[in-house]
Amino acid sequence: MSGMKDMTENKGIAIVGVSLRFPGAESLADLWRQLVDEQCVISDLPAARRDSDESFSASDGEASRIRGGFLADADAFDASFFGISPREAMYMDPQQRFALELAWKSVEDAGYQAAALQGSRTGVFMGVANTDYTELLEKQADVSDACVPTGTSSAIIANRISYWFDFHGPSLTVDTACASSLVAVHQAVRALERGDCDHALAGGVNLCWSGRRFAALRRNGMLSDNGLCRAFDASADGYVRAEGGAVIMLKPLATALADGDAIHAVIKGIGTNHGGRTNSLTITNPQAHADLICSVYAEAGVAASSISYIETHGPGTPLGDPIEIHGLKTAFSRLTEREEGGTAKPSSCGLGSVKTNLGHLESAAGIAGMLKVIAAMEHRTLPATLHFDRLNPLIKLDDSPFYIVERTQPWEPGRGTDGEPLPLRAGVSSFGFGGTNAHVLLEAYEPRSGSGEPETSAPVDEAADVLRLVPLSAKDGEQLRLMARNLLNDLRGPEGAGLVPAGQDRAGPGVLRDIAYTLQVGREAMAHRAVFLAADRTDLMARLDAFVHDRQAPDIWQGVVGQDQRLSLLAGDEDATAMFRSWIEKRKLAKVAELWTLGCDIDWNLLYADEAPRRLHLPAYPFQRRKHWIPGSSAGSERPLRSRDATAASGERPEPRPSGPVMSTAVTNGTALQPPAAVVSASKRGFTAEKPRGVQLLSLAEADGDREKDEVRDISRLASRGIPVATPTRQRTRKAAPDRGGRAELERQLVQSLAEVLYMEPNEVGVDQKFIDVGLDSVIAVEWIRAVNDRFGAALSTSHVYDFPSVRALAGELTGVYDPSTGTAVAPQAVLLPAEEAVRDVSVRHPASDTASLEAELTESLAEALYMAKADVAVDSKFVDIGLDSIIAVEWMNTVNTRYGTSLPVAAVYEHSTIREFAVHLAQRGTGQKSSDAQTSDFDVDDVLRQVQSGHLDLEQAERMLQL
């Protein structure tokens, strides 16, 4: 009987991991602090954005009127962490990037290694509605870049997560406007219930960058003029936009309990419907709200009277708020009529809106409401709804169980018919402006005693003195230090009362064991490692504090994996493995620590033979905030938006300067960072280095469509690097059979190459137009003059563009110096060399036999193709790990084949997957010779042995052939 009860009580979907990125908050703890501090994070449009979109200035002073909840670094992304090239990153909708980082953090918050879920039936369900970045790209950039189709696709928001993590469950992006994220959660819950997947990531992401969209929403009267969300208040005058995102990790409650997961809260019911035909598309239908709420609660078997809080949609619109409350009242009165007692207790159910703190996160609004409720449940506190003064006169709360949560207060649970307190229960509503409604019923997770669940595994005999190893690792040293600092802050706990979650008591017994366990088995092991030996929490905090402040302290081991190649001696050796195992079992922890920091895999579970440790929610990876934005669109630039060199446009030239438009201001919490080292070249690599294993599957046709354009750009890039490849004029050159040395032809070619470096069409550059007027600034001038010099064998300096400020003037100077009629001029011939000949000429200069210089050249051209700094491309990095996907591979292989006169297939990058391997392969192809190794491999060993057996070969011959 009690088993039956357990089964019904274990119904539901557990929320085991959460991650969020809201204005001013990067974690649930940050969000909670904002809520209990009653902060409103609405601000003016960040100054840096004002010049980033012309529609801010164009729309009649719109910029100065805009208020919203803005992310401080919405343009930043840790591309190298995910093995994504800067080039691809800058064409990726930031909403894709938010989602990818949030997915990682959500998995970590659940206490899982990403690798542990690799290949699993994990579903991904993401809500999105805005397409601001696509709009900006169309206005400001070369939208035919090969990375644009995937970079701007909403589908890819979910699909890229599934691809990157190698998840095999359903993967879809949902757009139901502002209801998107809650509908995404609904889809996830249904998929889990149906068994379509075993785990799910669900959430929503939202970027508000386009000035046009602000203007349009203001025009139709939706936005608040005073820039505050005053939900339910008489002076509410519209909503305030906000950006960010959140992702939660879900699995059936029963599975979560069996897996020993830390559970944030439980989804007891969820539903979605549409209001049908109302008098206006954007007017919601309270009858439909009421129907939805009734069906969700009825299906969950939960009495309306047991629900003590509703996180409303509550956008702060003068008509929307009253309609919503009317729907709630209708639902609750209908439900309570059927319940025992029949009447609702006044003021038994609080109403609030997180939009009064953060603004309206649109497609991520529903999930933001859920996270507020989750945090509130963990602290058993209802945070105040802000800016509420006088009730909207269209709202009547009499005869209802509702009250507005005007001040932060303890959250009193509802009581059952027997008077016993029930678990905290809350509903969360989210409505889309197209009529979609969604509602979810959440319940606090309260472990029940004697039910055979977590408590039994709790405080085993942890009377201290049991030493634990607490490992941390990151992609580089600075991130590692940040992680230590974040963990330390988490352990210290926030100051002030009511801030420590009831279920997350960091000081409780058993906590050190669970911290150690979670960080051992629930995090990827990356190259930069530190491990702390501690007997209790205080001990651990002291070690972390020392590490963070670079102080010497005992019982800390540090290492960077891959520094000592001699370790390979031990890798995979069975005696070594047996010894490691023995050390772990005998708890020789100092040795285990040392091994781990050197890069050895440790089977941490061996430490817990007699214990059942639990996973905890601990701080997730602190991603680098490296700016990746539309090429050439940087704010405040005088330069035309179409120019390609964002580095120059931002006025910051990184050293060494990558040839592509790399934005490289790396900042983490205000600290300037070095460019990330090529950590993936470490000999022992974690999940992030091994994934993605395959290549991004896009049809070649898609890539082909852009090939011509890309070739053009590649060639101009090569030209800029001092290699005299003809600019792409081949067809015309061939057709024209031109007048050698013709001044007009020279001008035409100058116009063409100038247009290319400026990302313009040749017909937009006039021969008499001043360079400065077409946007040639000093940085591009350097690049262009170098190309001109290489091309014509000239020795112009950059100052020539000032002395001879137009194409016509410069052409005059060129022909003056190199008059073809004198017969000494090489230039005019070079001018008219068909591209193929020029290429052949190049390949002659590159006999392609010296692999060291090949490696250097390949590194350089690959770095160009990926828009990376050369220093970040290590010869032993796997191509996939540094972001070479199938699209860029097509382009790079064209470059390589053009340059070396080869015809390698794109597949060569998979067969020879590092620069080092590829260079060897290319050298063999290039010289037409095979190395002795290659010859050896030509012999089939089995065949040789067969011949020996049959007496056709003697042993000596065979040995020679096999080079034994």
Added chain:
Amino acid sequence: MHSDVLEQRIRTFMQEELLVTFDDTVTADTDLFREGVVESRDYLRIIKFLQEDIGAAMTDEDLFMNVLVSLSGIVDFVRKKQVGI
């Protein structure tokens, strides 16, 4: 109240109090909220006018289940109410 008179009173209210100008683009059938002619915060004024000046009794159902967005919609609504009375 004769419906022509009723329509004229409501039209006048909208013109004078809500500054709506009815013309070829903004007609009696125009969704005034969607077009941004009337903001949703003005709904309360419309309701008050209908209740206090026209004398149309309105329940919450009337207010929210069928949000009135056009002049003709309002006239129809009031006429039905009066018939109902």
